[in-house]
Amino acid sequence: MELKVENLIKSFEEKRVIKGADYSFEKGKIYGLLGRNGAGKTTLFNCISSEMDFDSGKIYMTDEENSESMNYEKIGYVYSTPILPEFLTGYEFIRFFTDINKKKIKNIKTPEEYADMVCFDRSDLDKLIKGYSHGMKNKMQMLATVIASPEVILLDEPLTSLDVVAAHEMKEMLMNMKKDHIIIFSTHILQLAKDLCDEIVLLHGGKLAGVADEVYHSADFE
Structure with missing residues (x-):
C-alpha cells in the first residue's frame, strides 16, 4: 500500500503555501516531515485528511494491485492541539x-489495558479530561488512533508536549506499529526525525523532497 501526493497546490487568498x-x-515505514514553523506541514496534513480542501x-492510496482509491476512514490524524470531549473522564x-x-x-x-499501551496512569482514568495536562490529552488522543488502527497515521508534532520518558515510550510504540501502517509525523526538530524515521521528507518552498539527513543540520529547522 502507498499513499501518493501528486502536484498538490493549496493557497490561502494570495499566498500559495503548497x-x-x-x-x-x-x-x-515511519516518515519524518520536516520544515520550519510555517512551512505548511499542518496544511499538508489537513489536505491529506480532508480536513481542508x-x-x-x-x-490517493494504492493497494498491492496498484488500483487507486481514497477512503478517509483509513486515515487517522493526531492534532498538535488535542481535540477531546472534556466533559468525559478518560475511562x-x-x-x-x-x-x-x-x-x-x-x-x-478494557480501558485500563488500553491506558497501559500508551503508559497512561490508570489512576487518571477517573478524572475529567478537562483537568488533564496537554501531555495527558496528547496521550489520550494518540490512544484513540491506536485503538482505531487506521492504515495511515498523521502525527502533527506528537512528542513535543511529552516528558522524556513518555516520549521514549511513544517512540517504541510507533516502531512496533509501523509494519502495518504508513506513519508520517511532522516536526521541525531534525534529531527527533533521525532517531525514529525510516525516511526524512523536507517540506520547503511548498514542495516535498526526500533528503539525505547528513546534508542538513538541526539548526536549519530551528
Missing part, C-alpha cells in the same frame, strides 16, 4: 470510542 508537492509514502492536484472516553468503533476493532480491550 506549490505542486509530490511524494509517495509506503506502508511499513485543496486547490488542485491529487491525493468514559475510551469506553465511548471503542463502542462507536467496535466494528473496526479486532480485539477490544
Whole structure:
C-alpha cells in the first residue's frame, strides 16, 4: 500500500503555501516531515485528511494491485492541539470510542489495558479530561488512533508536549506499529526525525523532497 501526493497546490487568498508537492509514502515505514514553523506541514496534513480542501492536484492510496482509491476512514490524524470531549473522564472516553468503533476493532480491550499501551496512569482514568495536562490529552488522543488502527497515521508534532520518558515510550510504540501502517509525523526538530524515521521528507518552498539527513543540520529547522 502507498499513499501518493501528486502536484498538490493549496493557497490561502494570495499566498500559495503548497506549490505542486509530490511524494509517495509506503506502508511499513515511519516518515519524518520536516520544515520550519510555517512551512505548511499542518496544511499538508489537513489536505491529506480532508480536513481542508485543496486547490488542485491529487491525493490517493494504492493497494498491492496498484488500483487507486481514497477512503478517509483509513486515515487517522493526531492534532498538535488535542481535540477531546472534556466533559468525559478518560475511562468514559475510551469506553465511548471503542463502542462507536467496535466494528473496526479486532480485539477490544478494557480501558485500563488500553491506558497501559500508551503508559497512561490508570489512576487518571477517573478524572475529567478537562483537568488533564496537554501531555495527558496528547496521550489520550494518540490512544484513540491506536485503538482505531487506521492504515495511515498523521502525527502533527506528537512528542513535543511529552516528558522524556513518555516520549521514549511513544517512540517504541510507533516502531512496533509501523509494519502495518504508513506513519508520517511532522516536526521541525531534525534529531527527533533521525532517531525514529525510516525516511526524512523536507517540506520547503511548498514542495516535498526526500533528503539525505547528513546534508542538513538541526539548526536549519530551528
